[in-house]
Each structure stands twice: as structure tokens, then as C-alpha cells.
Amino acid sequence: MDKERDSQRETLCLAVSPAGAKAATGGSDSTVRLYDLHTHQSILTCQARTVMDGHRSRVFAVTFHPERETEFISAGWDNTIQFWDSRQEQAVRRIWGPHVCGEALHVDAAKNQILSGSCRTHDSLEVWDYGSGLKVCDVSDPQQDSKIYTCHWLGESHMIAGGQANTPAGGQDNTLAVINRNSLQTEGRLGGLGSPVFSSSVCVCGKRSGLIAVSSGTSVYLLDHHK
Incomplete structure (x- = not known):
């Protein structure tokens, strides 16, 4: 070396x-x-x-x-x-296309798709076809424009994305969202955190399958997706 x-x-x-x-x-x-x-x-x-x-x-x-x-x-x-x-x-x-500033890149082998998160307030969460490289869709939240620093596939039916969002009132919300993969709608959210969400991890098997770990500032949050 x-x-x-x-x-x-x-x-x-x-x-x-x-x-x-x-x-x-x-x-x-x-x-x-x-x-x-x-x-x-x-x-x-x-x-x-x-x-x-x-x-x-x-x-x-x-x-x-x-x-x-x-x-x-x-x-x-x-x-x-x-x-x-x-x-x-x-x-x-x-x-x-993607402007990645964190661990915001994940491959789903089942559907052969890439999930990417970008540090920008438009088209920040995107799904790509691994084989062709073509964009499958944008995953946007009509209520918030989010800078994404971390994202993961969550099983076959969901995805998670964390970072810092701009709220309609002009403020900012440090948040992690759980998003339905089919409807592209946000189904759960951990918000109001003291710092942006810079990292996350998902347990994919065993008795802790679906457990989500999220870091923000000096804190780590554990979320049970099934609940």
C-alpha cells in the first residue's frame, strides 16, 4: 500500500x-x-x-x-x-444525478433496485434500476423538502430516509421517515430531534427483524417498525 x-x-x-x-x-x-x-x-x-x-x-x-x-x-x-x-x-x-453526502446508498436484490439520498431540497430520495441505471421514481413528501443523509430499504414494502427537512412554516425539522414503497406515502416519522439524522441501520433477520437504529447528535434511537 x-x-x-x-x-x-x-x-x-x-x-x-x-x-x-x-x-x-x-x-x-x-x-x-x-x-x-x-x-x-x-x-x-x-x-x-x-x-x-x-x-x-x-x-x-x-x-x-x-x-x-x-x-x-x-x-x-x-x-x-x-x-x-x-x-x-x-x-x-x-x-x-445523486449528490450524496452520507451513507445514503442501498441495493435491494429482490427487485434489483438502488435507493439513493441526496443532500438537496429537491429530488432528494430516488429509486433507480440497478441493471439499466434508469430512474424508477422520485420519492417526495408534499409537506416537507428534506436533505437526506441516510436511507435504507426496509423489507420488501418500505424504505426509511433520515436527514433535515424544511417545514412549510419556514423552519427545519430533523427527522427520519418510514415510507411505503408502493404508495410512496410516509407512514411513520420520528421528528423534532436536536440534530440532523446522519446515520441509520436496519436489522433484516432474526427476532429483531424490522428494528431500526437512528443516530442524531449524541443520541441513538431504536424504533420497532412493526409497532
Whole structure:
């Protein structure tokens, strides 16, 4: 590894491959780095060779396809989602649009769709087709324009999105929303928090399936989706 370059790089996100053999990290130097979790060695630096095949700014989100060990995607400040194959250094394709500033990138293997959240007050939560890269829909709340910092699929029927919303009265509300995937309507909301929602996690199996963890400021909130 290039230790001098690593020491100057701020790591901003991490994801582990479905089989648990590899980890991908994104950071402040616009690269995505792949590591072997058995040897703890860097095995690949994924970076742009041209303006079309990699990131040009900070990378804030990276995630593997849940059913494809060699495929992962990343997003960040350069308004792109980049698609990577772990066997090559340059991105294989990209989606233009999302301005991602947090862990707001998630793949649903069942429907082969991507959920992305952007730090902006319009078109901030979007669904994309993984195979074609085409937008499936915008997920908008008519009552609030939200900057999204974190989002996840929640089972087959819902999604969650957290960040900071502008209210109709001109104020701001730090909030996490639970949204129906079919109707695109908000069905639950945790709001009035002291700080924006910057991270969240969903338990996908076992007796805690559907449990949502949310961080805001110095607090962590646990929500039971089924209740």
C-alpha cells in the first residue's frame, strides 16, 4: 500500500462483501479501495482514468450488491453513482444525478433496485434500476423538502430516509421517515430531534427483524417498525 497517500486520506465510508471476504472503503481522495479481510491487505485501488470512469470528488457511500460478490457501487459529492467490478480499477458505468453526502446508498436484490439520498431540497430520495441505471421514481413528501443523509430499504414494502427537512412554516425539522414503497406515502416519522439524522441501520433477520437504529447528535434511537 501507499502509506504516505493513505495517511493523507480521510476514510468516509465502508462496506463488506456478501461473503465477508472483502471490504470496500471510500474517502476524501475520490478513490474506492478494496481490501482482503483475510490477509488485511489492500488488493485494489478503484479510481478514475477519465471523467467517465470514476469519482472526481469525495466518496461518502459505498455498498455491495447483496447477491454479487464482485459488484459494488459508490456515490459522493460529484453527483454520480459509480458501478465497480472488483476485478478492475475503473468504473464500468455510472448514473448521473445523486449528490450524496452520507451513507445514503442501498441495493435491494429482490427487485434489483438502488435507493439513493441526496443532500438537496429537491429530488432528494430516488429509486433507480440497478441493471439499466434508469430512474424508477422520485420519492417526495408534499409537506416537507428534506436533505437526506441516510436511507435504507426496509423489507420488501418500505424504505426509511433520515436527514433535515424544511417545514412549510419556514423552519427545519430533523427527522427520519418510514415510507411505503408502493404508495410512496410516509407512514411513520420520528421528528423534532436536536440534530440532523446522519446515520441509520436496519436489522433484516432474526427476532429483531424490522428494528431500526437512528443516530442524531449524541443520541441513538431504536424504533420497532412493526409497532
